Amino acid sequence: MSFPNIYTHRKVAETKAKSCDICFKxxxxxxxxxxxxxWFYVCPAHLKDIGFCTPKIDQAAIEARKKRELDEEVERVKKEYEEKQKKKKEKDEKGNKKDDKKDDKKEDTKDGTGEDKQTTQDKTESAQEGATASPVDExxxxxxxxxxxxxxxxxxxRKRQAEIAKRNRERMRDPTFFPSVPKNLP
Incomplete structure (x- = not known):
């Protein structure tokens, strides 16, 4: 009647909440x-108590999550690079036609750092996209x-006692459990 000493933490709906087996909250x-x-209900505070339980760290799951995050980052960087290359190509094509006009405009659009205002704006937009694109991990x-x-x-x-009580209730329902009344005279 033994079961493994490995418990998984799950959340239930607030309407199904019951009292904790330890502190009855x-x-x-x-x-x-x-x-x-x-299974049993327990407060989240007890899960942090080292006297009650210890967390089991699954190294394979951690490595898989890191690999997934790294792959997502690589995809995002590749996408950014491709977009920059497209913009650069478009600018080169347009640049051949309007070199003189662009030189005049570039001097006006430079900010204090020496970069174009447009490239600075593109960088801030991509940083914001990167911040919102990363999903909140579980x-x-x-x-x-x-x-x-x-x-x-x-x-x-507790589980063993519940099983014994169940077995006893089933025995009590069986009519052959109790002795029968003697039929012979003494």
Whole structure:
């Protein structure tokens, strides 16, 4: 009747919140085993308590997330580079026709840094796009925990007692469980 000491942190709807098994405050956080044999409500504050549980860090998931973020960054940079190359090509094509007029305008459009105002504006727009394009990652808190031995043993004992009580209730319903009344005279 044993189950693994690995619990996953899940959130339930606020309307389904129940009292924490430790402190009896209302909580919408649940710890559940992978095979769904055991689950209980717990406050998020208890998950940070090292005396209650320890987080299990999944190195493979962390590496996969870093790789995904790196790939997204590479794609974004490639896209930016391609856009700049297109703009540069367009400017070169137009530049051949209007070299004289552009030289006069360039002197007027330079800001204090020596860059064109248009390129400065393009840089700020791309920086803003990069900031809004990066999606907010799921919560950075660990999701998998291992209970300390005392709490884990308490969960196992509680589950075992519930199973024994269920077995006893089933036995009580069985009519052959109780002794029958003697039929012979003594």
């Amino acid at each position: 209302i909580s919408s956080s649940v710890l559940i085993t992978p095979d769904n044999k055991d 919560e950075e808190e660990p999701r998998v925990f291992e209970l300390k031995s005392a709490f884990y043993q308490q969960r196992v004992n």
